[in-house]
Amino acid sequence: MNPAGRYVHRRGIHCESACQCGILAAGGFEVDEEVVFGLDGGFGFSFFPANGNAPDIVVGKQAIMPLRAARLMGVEVAAHTPKSSAALAKLLAAAPAVMTRVDLGLLPHWGLEGRSSFGGYFVNVTRALPNEAFEVSDPAFDEPVVVSAADLDAARSSRNSPPVNPDRKVYVFGPRRNSPRLGLVGPVAVRNLCRDVLKPGSRSLGVPGMKRLVSTATAWPRSKQGEVEDVDLEGRVIRTDALARQLLHLGRQIESFGTGGGLFRPMLGRFLTKVAAATDDSRYAASAELFFESGRLWQNLGSTLLARGTAGSREDLKSLVDGVTDTVRSAMDVEKRALGALTALQARG
Known part of the structure; x- marks a missing residue:
């Protein structure tokens, strides 16, 4: 356990829950990341078509920072929207870290140079440095990173991924007041x-x-046309087909952008496994296995898109679109079975 009041960087699975766990640990409370993720109630699916040939947005959650887990743990969280670096530094003066929403594509250490955007990403800002910079704890990386005040401000104020823009949102956590009993709050x-x-x-x-x-992906070969700029997996700026950019972006959303792989499905499976143990009810574990199965479908799709989404002919890209639609249908059927079983379980008590 970390000494109370001292923030220690740690690599995590999902940006939002990992950042919360890091701050809770600084307050002397260790909690598994999948428990925070499950109690927060953000799991699900979101799809936001973009204008023109820009990449459509897919998120494996339905709520960003809902704060349900914090309420269940008796942790008061204050939301702020500091407009300047000085205002952000002032919040840090009274907390070991502040949780900050950003556009991942504008964080220099990700190497995306703004060509791929996601405004629902979170990092913990841990220190204001004397050279107009901040120390940032990004759970996707092994060590803390230094981000200039200007770059961090650009990432916090980005308007590049509507309707998922960061809007300068910052969260300051108070002390924990109780420990949730998973057997009661999990169901x-x-x-x-x-x-x-x-x-x-x-x-x-x-x-x-x-x-x-x-239905939208079926139309991608017609709607995602022309040559565009993107950043490949090695961080190089490239010219590529708009359809290739869409497929690569979807692969990153499934596997790379803070989901832990498989669009959060394996993470939910681990939460349900813990609920099964806490309630001594194996029916939760049966649905957990279905989410593990769904997670494997999403992971296979994501890894395929990352491996093949930037290469090949237009016909090859169209065949990948077929793979997207087939996989999403299959995953949806598995998840509906899992959710139906859980709904029936809740009705029976």
Whole structure:
């Protein structure tokens, strides 16, 4: 356990839950990342078509920073929108770290140079440095990184990935007041996620969002046309087909952009496994196995897109689109089975 009040950088699985775990650990409370992820209730699916041939956005969650886990743990979290580096540094003066939402594509250490954007990413800012820079704890990296004040401000204020823009949001955590009993609060979180994913009230979210991705992806060979700039997996600026950029971007969203691989599905499976143990109810474990199966489908798709999405002819790219639609249909069917079983479990009690 970390000494209370001292922030220690750690590599994580998912940016949002890993950052929360790092700050909680600085307060003397160690908690598994998948537990924070599951209790937060952000799991799901979001699909946001982009204008023109820009890459459409896929996220394996439906809520960004919902703060449900913090409430269950009795942790008060204050939200701020500091407009300047000085205001951000002032918040750091009273906390071991502040959790900051950013556009991942504008963080220099990711090497994307703004050509691929995602404004729902989180890092912990841990220190203001004397040379107009900040020390940043990015859970995707083994060590803390130094980001200039100007670059961090650009990442915090980016408008490059609507409707998922960071809007300068910053969170300061207070001390923990209680420890959640997973056997009691876990089933509540599961009930909420079933409702949110099966009947989200928006065609961009949950199962409706997956259906919308399938129908939209079918049109990508017509809508993603022409040559565009992108950054390849080695960080080199390249000229590429807009359809290739879309497929590579989807691969990154599934595997690289802070999901832990498999679009969060394996992470949810581990949470459900822990709920099964805490409640002594193996039915949660049965649904966990279905999410592991779904996770493997998403991982295979993501790794294929990362390996092949930047090369090949236009016909090769069209065949990859077929792979996208087939995989999303298959994963959706598996996830509907898992969610249906969990819903029935909740109804029986």
